[in-house]
Amino acid sequence: MAIPAISFGQLLLLATLLRIGFFFFGLYQDEYMPVRYTDIDYLVFSDAAKYVYQGLSPYKRETYRYTPLLAWSLLPNAWGGFYVHFGKILFMVCDLLTGILIYKTLPKLIEHQKRIFLLAIWLLNPMVITISTRGSSESVLTCFIMLTVYYFMRQNFTLSALWLGLSIHLKIYPIIYIPAFLFCLSARGSPFTFVKNVPVLNWINLTNLWFLLVTLVSLGGCNYAMYQFYGYEFLEHSYFYHLTRIDHRHNFSLYNVMLYYASAWPHLSSDLLSLLDLLFNGIAQNIEKFAFGPQLFISAVIIPLTLAQSNLLACLFIQTFAFVTFNKVITSQYFIWFLIFLPHYLGTSTLTSKEHIARSCMMLLMWIMSQACWLLYAYKLEFLGESTFTDGLLKSSILFFLTNCYLLKQFIEYA
Amino acid sequence: MFHPYTFPHTILLSTTTMRRRITLIHSNADEVSVKDITSSSLVFDAGVNGAVEEKYSWSSTSGSYISQLRVQINRAHELDHKLHNWSVPFAYSYQYGLHVYAQPNSAGIEHQKLFYDDVNVILKDLLGMAVQPGNWIQSLNSLYYHSSEIPALSNLPSHSVVADLWTSLDYVQTSDSTTLKLFNPNTTFTSYDVSDILEYAEVGVFTVEAHSSRDEVILSGVRVILNENNESSDPKIQRTVFHTKPRHRYLSAPSANILIDPKGLHPVLSISLIPQAPADHDIDTCKLFAYLTLNKSVFFDKYQIPENVTILAQHGTKDLELPAYSLEEWGTELLLELDSASDLDLTLHSRYQLPNKSASNVTETIDKAVLFYACDAISDSHIISQSAFDNKQNIGGSFEGFFTDDCVFYHLSDRGTLPVEIPTLEGSATMINLATTAALIFGIFIVLSSVFTRFQRKKEKTE
Numbered sequence: 001m002a003i004p005a006i007s008f009g010q011l012l013l014l015a016t017l018l019r020i021g022f023f024f025f026g027l028y029q030d031e032y033m034p035v036r037y038t039d040i041d042y043l044v045f046s047d048a049a050k051y052v053y054q055g056l057s058p059y060k061r062e063t064y065r066y067t068p069l070l071a072w073s074l075l076p077n078a079w080g081g082f083y084v085h086f087g088k089i090l091f092m093v094c095d096l097l098t099g100i101l102i103y104k105t106l107p108k109l110i111e112h113q114k115r116i117f118l119l120a121i122w123l124l125n126p127m128v129i130t131i132s133t134r135g136s137s138e139s140v141l142t143c144f145i146m147l148t149v150y151y152f153m154r155q156n157f158t159l160s161a162l163w164l165g166l167s168i169h170l171k172i173y174p175i176i177y178i179p180a181f182l183f184c185l186s187a188r189g190s191p192f193t194f195v196k197n198v199p200v201l202n203w204i205n206l207t208n209l210w211f212l213l214v215t216l217v218s219l220g221g222c223n224y225a226m227y228q229f230y231g232y233e234f235l236e237h238s239y240f241y242h243l244t245r246i247d248h249r250h251n252f253s254l255y256n257v258m259l260y261y262a263s264a265w266p267h268l269s270s271d272l273l274s275l276l277d278l279l280f281n282g283i284a285q286n287i288e289k290f291a292f293g294p295q296l297f298i299s300a301v302i303i304p305l306t307l308a309q310s311n312l313l314a315c316l317f318i319q320t321f322a323f324v325t326f327n328k329v330i331t332s333q334y335f336i337w338f339l340i341f342l343p344h345y346l347g348t349s350t351l352t353s354k355e356h357i358a359r360s361c362m363m364l365l366m367w368i369m370s371q372a373c374w375l376l377y378a379y380k381l382e383f384l385g386e387s388t389f390t391d392g393l394l395k396s397s398i399l400f401f402l403t404n405c406y407l408l409k410q411f412i413e414y415a
Numbered sequence: 416m417f418h419p420y421t422f423p424h425t426i427l428l429s430t431t432t433m434r435r436r437i438t439l440i441h442s443n444a445d446e447v448s449v450k451d452i453t454s455s456s457l458v459f460d461a462g463v464n465g466a467v468e469e470k471y472s473w474s475s476t477s478g479s480y481i482s483q484l485r486v487q488i489n490r491a492h493e494l495d496h497k498l499h500n501w502s503v504p505f506a507y508s509y510q511y512g513l514h515v516y517a518q519p520n521s522a523g524i525e526h527q528k529l530f531y532d533d534v535n536v537i538l539k540d541l542l543g544m545a546v547q548p549g550n551w552i553q554s555l556n557s558l559y560y561h562s563s564e565i566p567a568l569s570n571l572p573s574h575s576v577v578a579d580l581w582t583s584l585d586y587v588q589t590s591d592s593t594t595l596k597l598f599n600p601n602t603t604f605t606s607y608d609v610s611d612i613l614e615y616a617e618v619g620v621f622t623v624e625a626h627s628s629r630d631e632v633i634l635s636g637v638r639v640i641l642n643e644n645n646e647s648s649d650p651k652i653q654r655t656v657f658h659t660k661p662r663h664r665y666l667s668a669p670s671a672n673i674l675i676d677p678k679g680l681h682p683v684l685s686i687s688l689i690p691q692a693p694a695d696h697d698i699d700t701c702k703l704f705a706y707l708t709l710n711k712s713v714f715f716d717k718y719q720i721p722e723n724v725t726i727l728a729q730h731g732t733k734d735l736e737l738p739a740y741s742l743e744e745w746g747t748e749l750l751l752e753l754d755s756a757s758d759l760d761l762t763l764h765s766r767y768q769l770p771n772k773s774a775s776n777v778t779e780t781i782d783k784a785v786l787f788y789a790c791d792a793i794s795d796s797h798i799i800s801q802s803a804f805d806n807k808q809n810i811g812g813s814f815e816g817f818f819t820d821d822c823v824f825y826h827l828s829d830r831g832t833l834p835v836e837i838p839t840l841e842g843s844a845t846m847i848n849l850a851t852t853a854a855l856i857f858g859i860f861i862v863l864s865s866v867f868t869r870f871q872r873k874k875e876k877t878e
Contacts, residue, residue: 040719043718043719044718047718062733062734062735063735063736248738248767249736249767254851254854254855254858255851257840257847257851258847258848258851260767260770260840261770261840261844261847261848263738263741264738264740264769264770264840265844267740267741267769268769268770283848283852294855294859298859298862298863302862302863302866303866306866306869306870322862325858326858381679381680381838382679382680382681383678383679383680383681384679385677385678385679385680385776385836385837385838386775386838387775387776387838387839387840387841388838389838389839389840389841389842390840390841390842390846390847394842394847394850394851398850398851398854401854401855401858402854402857402858402861404858405857405858405859405861405862406861408861408862408865409861409862409864409865410865412862412865412866412869413865413868413869415869
């Protein structure tokens, strides 16, 4: 049976209707069901917007650790009434815009129906729809990142760099894309004559230097403006907190249980600790710093050097996947970060060929199963009060991590 | 080193300045007869059963850095006043456990360390304990420390009627005086002899007249003054009838149900069967409130309040993420206003506990919410504040400080604590660190091997 062909417009309409449906179901669930649909972060953004509306700092809201731009853009939320949903509508629009940009950046050589299928991975993805309709702001970031890619593909490197700087201002992690863009651009210009025989330095040319400069100006300009408004608390909550946090609460990260122990270390009686415990103390105490090592080495150095020049979008996908895999905090929302590039990756990878389709399905199954395993133990801890830290969460987060590493291996080999 | 503060034990044991007042209220069904009475002693025919309050007061200085200090302890789990109706005039219905309130003077604000040192000198002497500076929280107009662990009281005054049997204690030290009150709602008073200490002592033995009402309590009985004048050998005895308006009142309806539903890391404090508002003659508007003292193991997220609840005060740690072991403050004090007497679920969130090598759960106790109506008194409200039974002070007194002097309170819940099981990390740090590190190294190897394979393949192709 042939799959009925649908146009881009029809897919977009279906995606819009689905989002509207999820949005209204969310309103119903919030009103009548014991577990709320709306993300707790949405309440944080909305409260921060209220403070801004009152002429105060958004950082008066505990746990608001984002750029003030987000609170500013949600100002209508503070007007009350139906406007409290303004943020969700904005996130849904950004989510759809991201889809449009994905469509526009997919290689033109891919046949139309395959492009529609790949686009559907984003536009009809229930995880993507749920995240934006619950009020998570990730889609604003994905939209900015796709604008970066869109202008880059159109060779408008200035606009691309401006959006990249703004993306990094929104969340720090897109900084890992700078090496990939720069290395990709190193093949699009001549090196400076005085370093053309110097390894590494001969990658530098006027194009990538300009790209770097505009990115830094864009990022620096946003940061300077926000610093002028909110001073040190902007830097502290938007940047320093994320660099130094020890997130002890359970999440998908491999480091999670280790970080729980590390956060408790200064409070544990030393007579309860073995010699080996004490030997590990140095590492565990600074794990939040050590964790950046392998994460940045793989996602910002090794992968760009391997893939940026041959397949930039596959490179961005694998970079992001690696960054999330090795991150010291992982929540489901982070998966959105690499999902925006999945259509591009699958569009060019041989993993979607008939020859490798079984392998692709197995990879997807492994990812879902290892995640489900962790979620089961998290549910037991969170809602049944069972202590599953060691027997459940530690083992399943190791399983999830190694599964992700295996997937990374496949992605790199089949890119 | 010279310390400007006069040590409290010196004061407690002083025989020159202390005044004693013992108030006994017994059931009006009991007959009381005195066997023997002198200028410094009183002996009853048989033990008299009732509620006893002992008040000791003396002049003192609170040190150079303290403006006021108040220590309140409640060891009773139930509302004694409901069990023993003769104790109705007394006001000891605050939250279970130890409560310390301290207010620095201007020098104390400037020299905080010296202020804390001064406070701890008093606490060490009175309770044998100290409170670290970080353990306090800033309450309405004072610092506040609370614990459900009750320390043993040291240096009790001699000749105490209730001695160690007190269920409630109220110690107040201001810049020029100190009072200590001990209370037991149901004890037996047999005799009182202060002949060897020559201190002024006043003993009142009363009963609540049958025609009293909840808002107007009439007491009749005798006051006996002992050691009033050392030269006279006769005690001073006065028949007394007076009326009082209690600030704290109790409904005849059963107490509201307060339970904890474990619900994993999010225990729910469930309040049901809340009695309707009272309708006494001397009150006007009544509003329903819940007062919570939550130790740091759990917290209430002010951004997740039920629709019919308003937060009027939230003091203490406001952090929504830190584990319990990273917090120095003892917890949070909350005053909530409830729109109606309908059932209410307050979702709390437990903080992560210290890892444990052998146990997978820790049991923490949280205080039951204090549920009450606060009503404006509209007639003779001055009598409430002037009553000898009223304990309202500038600082402390549980939720009293949040309300004006003309407020009366109707208690709807029993005191006590509820156990909460919190799952914790069980296992050895070595095993966890080794497993994590091994997985990390293996994961890096998997990724790098694929990069190597890709380069090899590329190299083969170009060759």
